[in-house]
Amino acid sequence: MTAALALGVVVPATAALAANIAANPGFESGLSGWTCASTAKTVTSPVHGGASALEATPAGSDYARCSQTVRVKPSSSYSLSAWVRGSYVFLGALGTGTTDVSTWGTPGSAYAQLTTSFTTGSATTSVTVYVNGWYGTGTYNADDIVLDGPAGDGGGTQVPAVPAGLAVTGTTASSVSLSWSASTGATAYNVYRDGTKIGTPTGATYTASGLTSGTAYRFAVSASNTAGESARSAEVTGTPSTTPPPPNTLPKRVLVGYLHASFANGSGYIRMSDVPNAWDVIDLAFGEPTSVTSGDIRFNRCPSGECPNVESDADFTAAIRAKQAAGKKVLISIGGQNGQVQLTTTAARDTFVRSVGAIIDKYGLDGLDIDFEGHSLSLNAGDTDFRNPTTPAVVNLISAIRTLKAKYGTKFVLTMAPETFFVQLGYQFYGSGTGGADPRSGAYLPVIHALRNDLTLLHVQDYNSGPIMGLDNQYHTMGAADFHVAMTDMLLTGFPVRGNAADVFPALRPDQVAIGLPAAPYAGNGFTAVAEVQKAFDCLAKGTNCGPYRPRGVYPSLRGLMTWSINWDRYNGSEFSLNHRAYLNALP
Numbered sequence: 177m178t179a180a181l182a183l184g185v186v187v188p189a190t191a192a193l194a195a196n197i198a199a200n201p202g203f204e205s206g207l208s209g210w211t212c213a214s215t216a217k218t219v220t221s222p223v224h225g226g227a228s229a230l231e232a233t234p235a236g237s238d239y240a241r242c243s244q245t246v247r248v249k250p251s252s253s254y255s256l257s258a259w260v261r262g263s264y265v266f267l268g269a270l271g272t273g274t275t276d277v278s279t280w281g282t283p284g285s286a287y288a289q290l291t292t293s294f295t296t297g298s299a300t301t302s303v304t305v306y307v308n309g310w311y312g313t314g315t316y317n318a319d320d321i322v323l324d325g326p327a328g329d330g331g332g333t334q335v336p337a338v339p340a341g342l343a344v345t346g347t348t349a350s351s352v353s354l355s356w357s358a359s360t361g362a363t364a365y366n367v368y369r370d371g372t373k374i375g376t377p378t379g380a381t382y383t384a385s386g387l388t389s390g391t392a393y394r395f396a397v398s399a400s401n402t403a404g405e406s407a408r409s410a411e412v413t414g415t416p417s418t419t420p421p422p423p424n425t426l427p428k429r430v431l432v433g434y435l436h437a438s439f440a441n442g443s444g445y446i447r448m449s450d451v452p453n454a455w456d457v458i459d460l461a462f463g464e465p466t467s468v469t470s471g472d473i474r475f476n477r478c479p480s481g482e483c484p485n486v487e488s489d490a491d492f493t494a495a496i497r498a499k500q501a502a503g504k505k506v507l508i509s510i511g512g513q514n515g516q517v518q519l520t521t522t523a524a525r526d527t528f529v530r531s532v533g534a535i536i537d538k539y540g541l542d543g544l545d546i547d548f549e550g551h552s553l554s555l556n557a558g559d560t561d562f563r564n565p566t567t568p569a570v571v572n573l574i575s576a577i578r579t580l581k582a583k584y585g586t587k588f589v590l591t592m593a594p595e596t597f598f599v600q601l602g603y604q605f606y607g608s609g610t611g612g613a614d615p616r617s618g619a620y621l622p623v624i625h626a627l628r629n630d631l632t633l634l635h636v637q638d639y640n641s642g643p644i645m646g647l648d649n650q651y652h653t654m655g656a657a658d659f660h661v662a663m664t665d666m667l668l669t670g671f672p673v674r675g676n677a678a679d680v681f682p683a684l685r686p687d688q689v690a691i692g693l694p695a696a697p698y699a700g701n702g703f704t705a706v707a708e709v710q711k712a713f714d715c716l717a718k719g720t721n722c723g724p725y726r727p728r729g730v731y732p733s734l735r736g737l738m739t740w741s742i743n744w745d746r747y748n749g750s751e752f753s754l755n756h757r758a759y760l761n762a763l764p
Contacts, residue, residue: 197246198305198323199402202226211364211400212242213308213376222317224259224287229319234309238375239266241308242318245363245402247328250298254325257291258307262316264719264730265290269323270304270378273297275649280726282719287319301328304363306378310729336362336399338406339380344395344414345563346682348629351385352414354395357678359406362399368408370394381670381680387416417629425587425632426505429760430456430736431753432591432635432690434509436743437461438476443699443743445483448495451742454753457505457591457633459545461741463535464515471517471524471576473510473531493539500542505589508535509545517552519572528576533583543589543632544580546573546623553598553619555607562606562673562681565622574626581630591633593692593738594620596641600666602681604645606674618673621681628684635690635738638663639702647671648725654702658725660691660712664734665727668716686731695739696748706755709737717763736760 199209203218204226210216216232223229232240248254250273258267261283267290268278279292296303305323309316341357354367358380367375367382370393375382387393392415396408435451436443437460451458466472478486487495496506510532511517519525532544556567565571581588602618624634638660643651646662647669653659670683693709694700704712714721719730737756739745745752 196322196324197248197327198244198321199246201321202319203228203230207242209402210242210244211376211402213238213240214373215240216242219317222261222287224319226319229317230307231315231317232309233315234311234313238377239308239310240316241306241364241376241378243304243306243363243378245302245304246323247302248296248300249326249328250296250300252326253293253295254303254323255291255293256305256321256323257289258321259287259289259319260307260316261285261287262309263313264310265307265316265318266310267292267307268305269294270306271300272303273300278726287317304378313730336360336401336406339365339397339399339409341678342395342397342409342412344412345381346628347414347417349389349417350387351383352387352393352395352416353381353383353682354397354412354414355381355678355680356397356409359399361401363401364399366398366400366405368396368398379672379680380678381682383682384414389416391415425589426735427456427503428733429763430633430690431757431760432457432459432633432736432738433695433742433745433753434459434461434740436478436741438478440478440483441743443741443747445478445485446743446746447485447487448492449487449498451499452750452753453502454757455504455742456736457507457589458499458742459507459509459547459591460541461509462512462515462547463508463510463532464512465517468516469518469520469524471519471527471531473517473528473535475508475535496539496541500540505542506539507543507545507589507591508532508539508541509547509593511547511549511552513549516550517548518569519576520568522572525572525576529579532580536584542587543584543591544577545591545593546577547593548573548620549595551616553623554615555619556615557608559607561679562602562618562621562625565626570619570622574623577627578630589632590627590630591635592620592624592631593635593637594624595637596644596663599624599636600644600646600663600671602673603647603666603671604675621673624684625681628682628688631684631688633690633735633738634667634684634688635692636663636667637692637700637740638704639692639694639700639740641702646725647728650725652725655704656723657704657708657712657715658723659702660693660704660709661715661722661727662725664689664691664712664716665725665729668731668734669728686733687735689734690736690738692738692740693752695741695745695752699740699744699748706751709756710759713737713759732764
């Protein structure tokens, strides 16, 4: 990001201040009128104007937001600006009734102005303006925040109700994740651990980090707005797991490729020994079922009639050993376009475990890739909570993978390659419970969520996709950098399922995520040119080279790229692997 990206047009001070409808915009009255993170305070230096300014420091999983709800008029135009300093600072407005807006910059040690604008919806009477930093990027300052536009009608704001439904949604060895039901009128929440406030998220989820494994902690949450803070909810107890996370057995940056091991598909067969060294993870495509609901998975190597240069099983296995000795991971990928797998019964589940285990054992493979497409996953009517699925095909798949993971231990590599239809579409639709949507909508979410602590890599297929709505509530179309940035940002930020703010799919770790792409124009719809792919990765991992879509954070540990396929890449002159291997190697 350059300073030019952060700076907007300077609004003349006299005009802006004459119409400013934000309360305590220069923090001259402390934090009065603002709902802020626990680290927020006012300081007398450095300031932009007046005698005080806001200072806040992101801590743990909190990005130190300060927000204020302001009454506005419907169908009216507003400009929002603030003077800020720090490594990363964000300014925005929520609840506009049209499109929520945000902007950000990296002003550094000198104050610079952020500006944005919006038009309220026909029924909008209040908006929430905010300023915040970002995880681990240091202290920021803000001063002279201006919301310029017509003031809304009077009317007192009421303290929001006590949040209901506080629950522990997940644990790791050092964290506890929480969620609760949103409180009407709340602009922020206060999370308490053992009686001490530890965070002020604006959404109805929070992850408490830096905890001690095996220690029980008490959590409560309250809701707040400009009128004050509600009473605290009933406490729940959360205990970080005593099970350590799986060891990181992959390089910092990876290239993942699918190898046509059971067919040629017009691109030609590649012997395992001839797979280029550029690939870190090699997915054998595909293991397929004997019938859709049998759970009996078979891996049949490409017949010599289709692949004249196919090697023997002995040479194939020996080449796998050589790849593993060189640090590569070789997985069996189950499903694909033609391999529909529906584990609708416990018998099919158990058969799946036995048959997949037999393939892994026969070839000495490192793990499993789940590439369920088509109608493999679909949610039954009434299955509306991704945290507690009830559809047998989903429940049995989760159980089967957990069994395989337990059998092979912590070094077992687990990856998934769902389509956007089954993941990011869940932001709008989840199963058939949202306006008669396709019951497959978002159907991968319960599988990913249940196995997030076991998952090595998720590489959603950013291809063969229709337009998908991002967190900016705009539709994004495959084939350009913005599509990959928007889709990946959803995984790394988390998102409310079917638009329900109280039902948030939690963010994955950046090291668990890779971007999925076709290797060539004829490998799949949505081919993205090399420069656009690297532009997207720059934006996500470095915060530079961003287009119109701005991600909610910067993710330096984003893991890498996946492609369909190694064969199509070679057919295309190895454009994908040569360019992207060099790019990934050059990253810090």
